[in-house]
Amino acid sequence: MDHRIDYIDKFEYKEVVNVWEASVRATHHFLKEEDIAYFKPLILNTYLDAVELRCYRDENYKINGFVGVIDGSLEMLFIHPTHIGKRIGKTLLEYAINSLNVNKVDVNEQNQQAVGFYKHCGFETIGRSELDPSGKPYPILHMELIK
Template identity: 65%
Template sequence: MINTIDKIDPVEFPEVVEVWEASVRATHHFLKEEDILFFKPLILKEYLKAVDLACIRNQSGKILGFMGVAEGNLEMLFIHPDARGKGIGKTLTQHAIRQMQVTKVDVNEDNGQAIGFYEHMGFQTVGRSELDGAGKPYPLLHMALKATH
C-alpha cells in the first residue's frame, strides 16, 4: 500500500468526523457515550477548522486516516479501525515531524496503545494534566520529541 499524504477539503469534514468516531470507538474505551456525543459536533464545527489537516486515502478516495497540526503540536491523529496496522499513522506522524515541524503531542493517559505508538515514534512524556483540553476528567500526558544529536 502506498501512503500518499493528501489535503482535506472542508466539504469532506463530515467524512473526517466519521473516521474520528470510528477510531475513537475502537480505541478510546475509557470515554463515555455522552463524551463522544459532546465532542462530535465540536470536531465538525470548530476543531477541524483550527488545525492544518492532512489525510491518507484508499484508491477510491475514501479517507483512511487523518491528522491535524497547529503550532508544532500534533493535535489529532485518527485512523479508521479497518485501516489500522498498515503504516498510515506512522506515515502521517513522520510527515508531521518532517514537513510540519511537529515536536509535541498530548495523549490521553488511558490510551496505552497511543502512548506506545508515540514513544516508538520518538516522543517521551514531559508532563501531565489532570483534565483534557475541554476540562473533562481525562488526564493527558504531554509528550515531546526526544532531542536528537
C-alpha cells in the same frame, strides 16, 4: 497502490468526523457515550478549522486516517479501525514531523496504545495534566519528540 497524503476540503469534514468517531470507538474505551456526543459537533464545527489538516487516502481516494497540527503540536491523529496496524499512523506522523514541524503531542493517558505508539516513534512524556482541555477527568500526557 496509489496511497498518498493529501489536503482535506471542507466538504469532506463529515467523512473526517466519521473516521474520528470510528477510531475513538475502537481505541478510547474509557470515553462515555455522552463524551463522544459532546466532542463530535466540536470536531466538525470548530476543531477541524483550527488545525492544519492532512489525510491519508487509499486507491479509491477514501480517507483512511488524518492528522491535525497547530504550531508544531500534533492535535489529532486518527486512523479508521479497519486500517489500524497498516503503518498509516506512522506515515502520517512522519509526514507531520518532517513537513509540518511537529515536535509535541498531548495524548490521553488511558489510551495506552497511542502512548506506546508515540514512545516508539521517539516521543517522551514531559508532563501530565489531570484533566483534558475540556475540563473532563481524562488525564493527558504531554509528550515531546526527543531527537
